Amino acid sequence: MKKIIFILIAISINTYAEEKLILGYFNDRSYWVNIPEGFYQDAATAKRIGAVFLLIPNGYDFNGAPAVIYSAVYSNKLVSEASKHDVEKFGGSSSEVKVRESSVDTLIGKNKILINEFINPSSKQQPYESVAYVQEGESVVTLVVSAFVKQNYDYILPEFIEMVKTYESVGIKVKHNKSMQPTAKASAD
Known part of the structure; x- marks a missing residue:
């Protein structure tokens, strides 16, 4: 019996170690989610567009990607306010916009996450997009998947939903320790 338990623990550890x-x-x-398989982080573009992070399919850049996933934060808002803002923003852009609301629970059962789907095939920007909203204190974390083509959106949406379900957070601020970065003199040695 002990061997079986050990094997199950070892399998669990290996499975966990493979998640990114x-x-x-x-x-x-601080918050984190599992990265869908086949995606990488583009920190430079995330910073340029004002996102917390940006995930792009391997082999693509931001401008040519079939779909992207990113995160942003609304400060001093409730989920209902952030959702309403987005519905008005997308809905006001065209009468063709279809909005569908749903929700999912996180795998740890801590958060219920609202998801708005915005579909507007005539839009030149974000014609297919889903936004997940998570209340974090006085702010709302958003996780967004966006695609230009319906087939790409339909393909990535289930993986995005699974990613959203892995959402976890903690009340700890991550700080960069600048003393860990090499100085010009140290890197020349």
Whole structure:
């Protein structure tokens, strides 16, 4: 019996070790989700577009990607306010916009996450997009999947939903320790 338990633990550890996570942080909160297989983080473009993080399919860049996933934060808002803002923003852009609301529970059962789906095939920007909203104190974390083509959106949406379900957070701010970075003199040695 002990061998079976040990094998199950070893399998669990190996499975866990293979998952790739992405960490996001703001104010005094840190959050993370599993990265869908076949995606990588583009930190430089995330910074340029004002996202906390940006995930792009392997082999693509931001401009040519069939779909992207990113995270952003609404400060001093409730989920209902952030959702309403997005519905008004997308709905006001065209009468063709279809909005569908749903929700999922996280795997750890801590958060119920609202998801709005915005579909507007005539839009030149984000014609297929889903936004997940998570209340974190006085802020709302959003996780977004966006695609230009319905087939790409339909393909990545189930993986995005599974990613959203892995959402976890903690009240710890991640800080960069600049003393760990090599100085110009140290790197020349």
